[in-house]
Amino acid sequence: MQQERSGNTRTKVNYRSLGELIRGIFFLLFGLYAIFAQKYNLGQFQVSQTILNILGIVLIAYGLFRVYRGVRYLFHQKD
Incomplete structure (x- = not known):
């Protein structure tokens, strides 16, 4: 029973980290788009391009x- 709980927790942590990575990549791409689109x-x-650069830097x-x-x-x- 204890192993099942730890297994479920580990899966949730892996999905959480994957979600963090995907969101991070999207924000990086939006930041690059804001800087280089015009x-x-x-x-x-x-x-203005200055505001887009500031927004892009914040997003990145x-x-x-x-x-x-x-x-x-x-x-x-932690195991």
């Missing part, structure tokens, strides 16, 4: 934080 004619925005920083948390949960599990 430069490479991938989209037109009604705000948050994405890196999410990826870090996902990797930490994935590889540093």
